[in-house]
Amino acid sequence: MSTKQMHLGAFLQDAGHHIAAWRHPDAPVGAGMNFDHFHYLARRAEAAKFDMIFLGDQMTFQYEEDESLGRTSRGANFDPLTLLSALAVSTRDIGLIATGSTSYNEPFNIARKYSSLDHISKGRAGWNVVTSWTGGEARNFNRNEVMEHGLRYQRAQEFVEVVKGLWDSWDSDALVDDRQQGLFFDPSRLHRLDHQGEFFQVRGPLTISRAPQGYPVIVQAGSSADGQTLAARHAEVIFTAQRNLAEAQKFYREVKSQLADWGRDPDSLKIMPGIFPVVGESAAHAREKFEQLQELVSPEIGWAVLARHLGGFDLSEYSPDDPVPDLPLTQGNQSRQALLLAFARRENLTIRQLYWHVNGTRGHWAVFGTAEEIADTLETWFREGAADGFNIMAPWLPGGLDEFIDQVVPVLQRRGLFRTEYAGSTLREHLGLQIPESRYTTHKAVT
Amino acid sequence: MSRTLHLGVFVETTGRHLAGWRHPDVDPHAPMRFEHYRQLVEIAERGLFDLFFLADGLAVRDRAAERLGRTPKAHFEPLTLLSALAPLTQHIGLIATASTTFNEPWHLARKFASLDHLSQGRAGWNIVTSSSQAEADNFSLATLPTPQDRYRRASEFVDVVRGLWDSWDDDALVADQQQGLYFPPDRLHTLNHQGEFFTIRGPLTVSRAPQGYPLLVQAGSSAQGIELGAKYGEVIYTAQTTLADAQQFYREIKSLAQQAGRQAEDLRVLPGLFPVVAPTRSEAEEKFAELQSLLHPEVGLAQLEHHLGGVDLAGYDLDGLLPELPPGREYTSRAELLINIARRDKLTIRQLYQQVGVARGHPLLIGTPADIADFMESWFHEGGADGFNIMPGWLPGGLNDFVNLVVPELQRRGLYRTAYQGQTLRERMGFKRPASRYHQPEQEITHHG
Numbered sequence: 001m002s003t004k005q006m007h008l009g010a011f012l013q014d015a016g017h018h019i020a021a022w023r024h025p026d027a028p029v030g031a032g033m034n035f036d037h038f039h040y041l042a043r044r045a046e047a048a049k050f051d052m053i054f055l056g057d058q059m060t061f062q063y064e065e066d067e068s069l070g071r072t073s074r075g076a077n078f079d080p081l082t083l084l085s086a087l088a089v090s091t092r093d094i095g096l097i098a099t100g101s102t103s104y105n106e107p108f109n110i111a112r113k114y115s116s117l118d119h120i121s122k123g124r125a126g127w128n129v130v131t132s133w134t135g136g137e138a139r140n141f142n143r144n145e146v147m148e149h150g151l152r153y154q155r156a157q158e159f160v161e162v163v164k165g166l167w168d169s170w171d172s173d174a175l176v177d178d179r180q181q182g183l184f185f186d187p188s189r190l191h192r193l194d195h196q197g198e199f200f201q202v203r204g205p206l207t208i209s210r211a212p213q214g215y216p217v218i219v220q221a222g223s224s225a226d227g228q229t230l231a232a233r234h235a236e237v238i239f240t241a242q243r244n245l246a247e248a249q250k251f252y253r254e255v256k257s258q259l260a261d262w263g264r265d266p267d268s269l270k271i272m273p274g275i276f277p278v279v280g281e282s283a284a285h286a287r288e289k290f291e292q293l294q295e296l297v298s299p300e301i302g303w304a305v306l307a308r309h310l311g312g313f314d315l316s317e318y319s320p321d322d323p324v325p326d327l328p329l330t331q332g333n334q335s336r337q338a339l340l341l342a343f344a345r346r347e348n349l350t351i352r353q354l355y356w357h358v359n360g361t362r363g364h365w366a367v368f369g370t371a372e373e374i375a376d377t378l379e380t381w382f383r384e385g386a387a388d389g390f391n392i393m394a395p396w397l398p399g400g401l402d403e404f405i406d407q408v409v410p411v412l413q414r415r416g417l418f419r420t421e422y423a424g425s426t427l428r429e430h431l432g433l434q435i436p437e438s439r440y441t442t443h444k445a446v447t
Numbered sequence: 448m449s450r451t452l453h454l455g456v457f458v459e460t461t462g463r464h465l466a467g468w469r470h471p472d473v474d475p476h477a478p479m480r481f482e483h484y485r486q487l488v489e490i491a492e493r494g495l496f497d498l499f500f501l502a503d504g505l506a507v508r509d510r511a512a513e514r515l516g517r518t519p520k521a522h523f524e525p526l527t528l529l530s531a532l533a534p535l536t537q538h539i540g541l542i543a544t545a546s547t548t549f550n551e552p553w554h555l556a557r558k559f560a561s562l563d564h565l566s567q568g569r570a571g572w573n574i575v576t577s578s579s580q581a582e583a584d585n586f587s588l589a590t591l592p593t594p595q596d597r598y599r600r601a602s603e604f605v606d607v608v609r610g611l612w613d614s615w616d617d618d619a620l621v622a623d624q625q626q627g628l629y630f631p632p633d634r635l636h637t638l639n640h641q642g643e644f645f646t647i648r649g650p651l652t653v654s655r656a657p658q659g660y661p662l663l664v665q666a667g668s669s670a671q672g673i674e675l676g677a678k679y680g681e682v683i684y685t686a687q688t689t690l691a692d693a694q695q696f697y698r699e700i701k702s703l704a705q706q707a708g709r710q711a712e713d714l715r716v717l718p719g720l721f722p723v724v725a726p727t728r729s730e731a732e733e734k735f736a737e738l739q740s741l742l743h744p745e746v747g748l749a750q751l752e753h754h755l756g757g758v759d760l761a762g763y764d765l766d767g768l769l770p771e772l773p774p775g776r777e778y779t780s781r782a783e784l785l786i787n788i789a790r791r792d793k794l795t796i797r798q799l800y801q802q803v804g805v806a807r808g809h810p811l812l813i814g815t816p817a818d819i820a821d822f823m824e825s826w827f828h829e830g831g832a833d834g835f836n837i838m839p840g841w842l843p844g845g846l847n848d849f850v851n852l853v854v855p856e857l858q859r860r861g862l863y864r865t866a867y868q869g870q871t872l873r874e875r876m877g878f879k880r881p882a883s884r885y886h887q888p889e890q891e892i893t894h895h896g
Binding site: 020022023025027029030033035039058059060061069070071072073075076077078079081082083085086088089090104105106108109112113115116117119120136139140141142143144170174175177178179182183184185186187190192199200201202203204205207208209296298301 | 562
């Protein structure tokens with residue numbers, strides 16, 4: 001039987017996605033900077049045949065210097081690309097995806113680093129394309145304020161085009177390595193880009209040969225209108241925060257329907273909502289486990305997290321039992337703000353309820369239940385046009401991922417919804433994505 | 448314990464010699480094969496080397512190479528490659544070049560700190576400025592900044608990076624689960640740097656590196672390069688061809704360092720050295736002749752033109768003396784060195800490119816293990832070097848030869864360690880762990896009479 005199967009990613013974040021996860025009794029010491037911890041998680045996800053592990057990134061300390069400072073584990077982490085490079089040698093099959101900002105990087109540097117990771121891992125690299133939206137990041141890169149949302153995405157668009165162009169610098173058969181003739185590469189198979197754009201002027205060629213996957217897999221994670229356009233044009237995987245089936249289906253349809261505008265097939269983009277799963281012996285037991293984590297949230301951090309999700313608005317001075325007030329969108333992460341506010345309206349949430357909501361699941365979709373129940377939900381989303389797979393955001397690590405792998409994955413496998421062996425060895429093969437053709441294969445190089 | 452040599456290996460894909468990749472023992476695909484580098488670092492660690500060094504450029508800098516296709520111009524990005532080698536090694540220092548011209552301090556501070564954590568204290572940063580228009584062309588810059596501007600930026604860049612490395616105190620991460628305190632806020636420091644080139648708030652998102660700071664390496668020998676090295680460099684790579692020149696350089700940079708408030712022993716000077724070694728001299732000569740025979744004339748000439756700053760030598764007789772070069776251009780320290788060698792030794796263009804294609808301004812030594820050790824010993828004892836950056840002509844063969852033949856000879860003479868000692872690269876290099884700027888040791892109180 002060859003039915004379509006879902007894709008699974010493990011979104012790794014220091015001690016876990018719950019803000020208080022580092023206080024969980026099983027949390028490893030200094031998780032964000034503990035190589036053995038990440039090594040364990042990567043090996044575990046690989047043994048479970050996950051498509052990928054994913055490391056997000058922010059290039060700033062996340063919280064302001066207020067009373068919340070020092071109360072989260074989020075501030076100290078490895079640089080994602082160095083960490084994935086180190087993990088590449090102790091894994092064999094699993095995809096390795098890291099966030100890389102288009103706002104504070106140069107295309108040449110990003111193009112070669114991801115290509116290098118693709119070579120080191122023999123075809124398992126992926127780049128999560130983001131624009132950087134926090135003021136803290138701006139201030140680490142010579143700016144007083146965040147670039148305007150639209151401008152950020154224009155830059156991102158051109159950035160991705162340049163990176164793809166640089167990835168085409170060398171034809172896949174360029175390195176002839178002919179010792180006799182003294183020809184290392186065939187000059188007609190090396191191309192310079194000569195890009196002249198609004199944001200970038202880049203000659204090329206890149207100093208690294210064509211990646212095993214042609215291009216590392218391009219991932220996109222912002223769900224704003226600009227983000228969707230970027231994804232429709234370039235992305236092969238979307239990580240998205242969707243909170244219920246109807247919204248997820250709508251998002252899925254909308255994004256996939258845009259693909260045709262760019263001459264793309266619906267299958268060339270995999271939509272993977274984030275899920276925050278808590279597995280228990282019963283739904284009630286799962287909730288109990290979750291409440292144990294919630295009890296570890298200190299109020300100092302709780303209010304700071306809420307403010308951050310609302311683009312900087314501090315609600316701690318309001319009465320916690322008031323309804324959530326109307327707030328304007330900021331230059332920050334608009335899709336996240338809009339999602340959260342819409343949710344608060346629809347559910348008639350008080351400030352206190354919203355507080356617990358973001359501190360529990362970071363605005364992502366939480367599912368509490370037995371392994372069978374969680375598998376039911378994933379199956380429904382997968383079969384009913386809401387998802388091609390899921391990005392697993394374990395509440396605490398390694399325990400939360402271990403439980404998902406030990407309990408939920410076997411159910412999915414038994415139902416034929418998830419692989420029991422890797423069929424290929426590259427991330428593209430796991431995802432069923434084509435190797436992109438070079439822009440030069442059709443029209444020959446001009447020398 | 449008496450002073451001993453420090454050794455590094457300079458890994459240029461398939462070796463220093465431009466035709467190294469054509470050597471019959473070399474895998475021509477090696478530049479893009481991870482296993483090649485894995486093998487090299489294992490050999491270097493077997494040889495108890497201090498440093499494993501990957502240089503870098505941000506362009507196929509040599510346009511002739513682009514056109515000719517006769518040299519290995521496709522290679523890994525150094526920081527990703529060293530990160531992958533980190534868990535596979537235990538002792539050796541992992542050094543990568545990274546440009547201060549086309550990077551942001553925050554990125555480099557974070558990547559090198561991250562590598563230092565991954566390697567448990569073995570990372571080093573070779574600080575360079577990018578000096579080719581080809582690189583500027585890849586970074587949206589129509590004109591390369593002047594050397595003065597580049598070095599002013601480099602100096603501020605290093606200052607910012609060191610500041611970011613001090614963001615977290617060594618004991619900042621207490622991770623007190625009971626109190627819900629991951630770190631005491633007074634152990635985290637915001638840099639708030641405001642300078643000519645950079646405005647950077649900080650703090651960094653990586654905790655303080657095991658070495659405090661990753662090791663700082665510097666390699667340019669222009670006046671500005673030496674000044675930067677004297678101010679910040681801990682390991683200094685340099686190209687010196689005679690003992691007298693090496694001694695002069697050694698004295699100069701150490702005295703400049705002292706003028707900058709540092710101690711002479713805060714710097715280790717490691718000139719480059721290209722050894723071709725065999726049990727007998729005639730075997731060594733044979734090995735070298737084989738390499739030379741593989742050097743394609745187009746490559747040799749293009750390389751010479753590149754090192755002379757892009758002059759055009761087409762149309763000149765290859766067997767005539769190097770012509771007068773156009774005045775009014777700015778030549779790099781490396782170009783001037785080559786021109787001086789050509790004048791001094793009355794070299795033809797062909798002879799010069801053969802020499803350039805081989806060691807490119809570094810001493811070439813062909814001989815027995817004793818010959819090589821004699822040379823190293825004299826430079827080491829006579830104030831020309833604290834160690835050497837070994838540049839094998841072809842890889843891994845040239846490195847294997849050195850480790851198998853020269854290392855035991857150096858050990859026999861008591862010039863080189865017989866086992867690794869110390870945990871971090873700094874400890875092996877004999878350097879102190881830098882104190883954070885927020886915890887400087889008490890200044891000695893001076894009494895005024």
